[in-house]
Amino acid sequence: MTKPGAQTWDEVYACHFEVDVEGWRISICNDCDELDYCEQAVSPDGQKWDFDPGTRTDPIALLSTWEHQSLERMLKAL
Template identity: 85%
Template sequence: MIHKDDPNAATEALKRKQGRTRPEFLNQNTLDRVAHGHAKDLIELGAQSAIPIKRVRPQNELTTREVSQVLREVILGRRIMAKVGEQTWDEVYACHFLVDIEGWRITIYNDCDELDYCEQAVSPDEQRWDFDPGARTDPIALLSMWEHQTLERLLKAL
């Protein structure tokens, strides 16, 4: 709290705060784990207060852009994609099609022989991205028209 009669109080309080040292066990990784582990509780508390709290992304959650980049690397020939299972793209016709991209397991929806959207992605270190019907986009939607067509051709060739 700043006292009106002491104009230097804020400066002195800042200096005291900056002079404090954080205990070693409260390093940034520990604080991040606590925040991620209690994200739901923190969001609920924030909703009850006047201060808005931004959604905390769990540590094991991939972004749409990260998954899209993996698909882009397949399109550009930098990564190898293989189908998981016996059925070809044509045989599933209107269903989910699972591919492996160097340890990434990505499920793509085949809508009547057309590449539609990405349902799920799991990275080699078990980070996940899951389709959210309420979200504005998915990894496939971030691809250019050429990338989309190329990926569809590659899937049909598996």
């Protein structure tokens, strides 16, 4: 997992934070320094998925508590 932008998780604080995971560009919402939801994912071949928290199951919501905390720690370490 890498971040294409220059800002860190702490600098974004309450906005979308983009990461690259094996060619997938994933936009994750940082809500006041807490991992909230996945906004969008774009595959390496350009297919795009938008996740509206009210209409689709967000992949972040499917994580266990341990997975959620682990991902949050990884994002803060980038």
